[in-house]
Amino acid sequence: MKTINIAVAGLGRIGKIHLKNLSRNFAEIKVIAVMDVFEESQAIADEFHVPVFVQTFEELLAVPNLDAVVICSPTDTHADYVEQAARAGKQIFCEKPLDLSLERVQEVLEIVKETGVKLMLGFNRRFDPEFKRIRQLVENNAIGEPQIIKITSRDPGPPPVSYVKVSGGMFLDMTIHDFDMARYISGKQVKEVYARAAVKVDPEIGEAGDVDTAIITLTFEDDSMAVIDNCRKAVYGYDQRLEVFGSQGMAQADNNFPNNHKLYTEGGISGDLPLHFFLERYDASYNQEIREFIDALVDGTDMPVDGEDGLLSIAIGLAAKKSVAENRPVKIEEILS
Amino acid sequence: MKTINIAVAGLGRIGKIHLKNLSRNFAEIKVIAVMDVFEESQAIADEFHVPVFVQTFEELLAVPNLDAVVICSPTDTHADYVEQAARAGKQIFCEKPLDLSLERVQEVLEIVKETGVKLMLGFNRRFDPEFKRIRQLVENNAIGEPQIIKITSRDPGPPPVSYVKVSGGMFLDMTIHDFDMARYISGKQVKEVYARAAVKVDPEIGEAGDVDTAIITLTFEDDSMAVIDNCRKAVYGYDQRLEVFGSQGMAQADNNFPNNHKLYTEGGISGDLPLHFFLERYDASYNQEIREFIDALVDGTDMPVDGEDGLLSIAIGLAAKKSVAENRPVKIEEILS
């Protein structure tokens, strides 16, 4: 078996996670180069014994014998990097979202298609053991035909307002994971979106033109439904739950906890809070995600999450924004046409 | 203390529960008469040692020294009986809903107001120990300002289609309890409703012009929200859960179970299903409800659920119906004006 040569672009929080997982867990690959705009990231390259460190994506693509790139740079670089990598004939893993503009996403996907390279989108939650188990139960028909999917997704705290301003808004930044989860669990296409939102956490978020609290109803092509509730701030921590109600039963995934102890005292019965945030909660999913990317490369099979998945989640996000703006249900075909 | 003389009208399932509770648990009252259109119900009167059994509401109101009536007859008699009882100067407990027509409800409430009698509406779930505990936590500010209320309300099976046809539709028949619960927990008025519904359980329900599966988003006057998910059939039984998410925490009430055992076998870990249906699940609430009615009579205090509560739940239900029909959010003021 030929070793696959991989490069990582962007060494922020997620980039380092992917680099760590790629370095440790795979006999089939070799990380031959990393890229980051900051010179200080050379230290990360050294820590993981990566022989080449560069500061531009062009240099990265020029590294000899490179087979694939893992793109973890800021969102506004995703589309360009994917386009360049595709034109250079490299296989691509890219963090979500591809871009905040639907037109640009469509353009890039067209280029990817023409070049024939593979593209996987980083919807890591699909690879979370808890949610995978629920999807499995749906696939095995353990609960019959899904009728109502419920996703609770609340962050422990909001990002800085400066970030909020460039994030594309809560629906494209945070809820986009939940949109993809709804599609993943259901296995069906979303045809309509109604979103009701408010500013409850921080008035500055509202002043920045965004919302921080929302309930979003999705209708699938077969009239089954999903409902997502979001908040940018849950004082008790990261709240990530899933429930699927079907014609033959219901399956639930609760939060994950650092431990399962229970303490009984005069004051009541208590236990610890959920795992703090996405790095802790979805640790296993990042590893599994990159494993399935490598497996698809090695086996030459389809990517488990592809560009179309990225496109549709963005379209749902844009429909949700329009729904809030116009306070009416919005059809996906209004967005995609 | 003067004994309060009470009569019960209607000896169906709920009527018998109220009669049993009234007969057993109160030293302050006496059930002096019962009424049912069916002659066979004489036996029920005998079983509970009620001295007078009649078959018309007129006869019932004519029973000497009667102080109050508990109306448990079919929905289409509620408005007339309440009107008659009010004009006769009797205190009134009436099962929900007062009527399916908003105009008729308003008319009856006007009459009740004029006569000065007290009227309590039978939203029994407010008296359920689980939900009362959650309301208490909200009142005690244990979770800060409520931002998202989530109500899961699914029945073990749909009623006969013949009943569906005269029920006023799922929103007025089943969800009306959830609308009241959202108002009770929040303590705020609903200003807008968006309902998305489908026929997933039985096509005959659709042919009868109704729906059996729905997600309803309520917006309160302060832009906080509630979301209700309903289905007429959950194969695993009666599913009644509540969650309130607020600025300082979250409170949840899970289903109630006949017992708490866990069985570990080679096949997995299992436990019993929730209590079967409303008679089992809300047994304690019926008792507590009638106790608070009696207490309000004895103490001369306000009724814990009044005509306005009944009116507003119907208005929300009508808004939900209109929302589904026109696929758009509907303001309560559109309904009430």
Added chain:
Amino acid sequence: MKTINIAVAGLGRIGKIHLKNLSRNFAEIKVIAVMDVFEESQAIADEFHVPVFVQTFEELLAVPNLDAVVICSPTDTHADYVEQAARAGKQIFCEKPLDLSLERVQEVLEIVKETGVKLMLGFNRRFDPEFKRIRQLVENNAIGEPQIIKITSRDPGPPPVSYVKVSGGMFLDMTIHDFDMARYISGKQVKEVYARAAVKVDPEIGEAGDVDTAIITLTFEDDSMAVIDNCRKAVYGYDQRLEVFGSQGMAQADNNFPNNHKLYTEGGISGDLPLHFFLERYDASYNQEIREFIDALVDGTDMPVDGEDGLLSIAIGLAAKKSVAENRPVKIEEILS
């Protein structure tokens, strides 16, 4: 069907519970008399509309047409009252224990046997819905052959030391319920006991010659085992749990709670403490217990808990005391022979 005429002797906490249940829930019986040494208890007779109130057991037995007595007086009267009732030909329900002296118990059971009356012992926990469900699972072979039974039984607080002194000791006063539970769940006879005990709650209990904390290992005739852990004081309340481990699985009963809410705050996830003490925790069991007594009277069937059960629990308790005193395992046959 002939109405059964019943009298209650002793109107303390348990006596009042039995009187309330007997008064409310049974068409087949009539409480025709009650007895209590305190004149003030006349008020209780009045409250429950019992026509005859007397202050001696002799007078009670003399009430005409009396069929059965429910004995809830202090422990040191049990044996005498049972003997008298048996000689008078009355059916008997008696609270546990029959007596603290094994010889006296054997003597009384002999008399009961000669007179041919029925005797039921008040081991109410056998009628608790949680534990009944576990017994059912054992009977239905859901967990195969029981190998280890684990009983946790801790009180919220110790009784007054004055009571401890006359109680016969923790094993005969408190653990006796657990001994009966072990026998009930197992369905087998205990052959040997090892008890390890300490004074951890209150040194005065130790000075009174008793213990307040213990672990007791029971060995059944087939070498399967049970282990009981006791403490007179659990700061978090009444702790009553049961677990049966068998060749094909395990069944557990957790504590019962006033409600099932969960509260998530910055400080952790918490819930309410278990139901406070035996009156709350075993409320349903007292009702079911007396129902099965009445049913056995009406149907002429065997009593669900008989004198032999009472005798054996006392024998196990005495073996436990001897085991602590001599720090060695004690065979039941040492006690019974």
Added chain:
Amino acid sequence: MKTINIAVAGLGRIGKIHLKNLSRNFAEIKVIAVMDVFEESQAIADEFHVPVFVQTFEELLAVPNLDAVVICSPTDTHADYVEQAARAGKQIFCEKPLDLSLERVQEVLEIVKETGVKLMLGFNRRFDPEFKRIRQLVENNAIGEPQIIKITSRDPGPPPVSYVKVSGGMFLDMTIHDFDMARYISGKQVKEVYARAAVKVDPEIGEAGDVDTAIITLTFEDDSMAVIDNCRKAVYGYDQRLEVFGSQGMAQADNNFPNNHKLYTEGGISGDLPLHFFLERYDASYNQEIREFIDALVDGTDMPVDGEDGLLSIAIGLAAKKSVAENRPVKIEEILS
């Protein structure tokens, strides 16, 4: 900081786990050699890029610049290897037990003491996050003074009878972990043991002179108690639970599960079984254990589990065996003197 050079002896299941963890997670160390009697294990050395593979312990100790050895070979080699390593001046991590003979253990510990090397014993469960959390609660006085410790420890299935014969018996092979856990949680010395045991799983285990099911009561120096229940076969999988009851509260650790999903169907509510066996259940503990060994080496601090801990667990195990043989409580001083 000087790099610590480490060797691993024995590449069976546990040896491979330690090798994997040592290879991946530590910048401070280097695995410079491994040893295994089987030639085929060369492949494992290659997989983890260990430069030196030898087949005898003598050769291993002769590897230049070696600082410490991790001994994972069969139990009957532990004492000799520890002795040799100590005499060669190497720091030592050794899997439990040191030896089945108390005299040999004492002898080896004497040598270790003389040579001044450090010795850590592999009681990995002390490093399990669940149990560590419970110990923390005890240390932080969250439950007051511990009075009763309860350990449930059941394996998914028995080892082969051939292994049982050389294992030293269930108490020294399996329960030894629980003895150490009781000491770790309590922080006190055990003074007396009573064990009641039976053969319930497989008669051949009995024929081999061992038991497979037991309840063991430990008494600590302050008369607080611990109770352990063991079975070699739980059909529902590996059952590892812990409960500490104290003067101010109770702390519990439940089993660990591969996921937390719940499935509701017509047949009941169910979930997956616990993690299969020790490799899955204690995965994190092996990593943490070896991390604390390395930390103690680097920092020059005391080992978190030392030879004395190993000695005392064996003494408790021997007392338990004697207790079963003579059916009486056995003092630890009877064993150690």
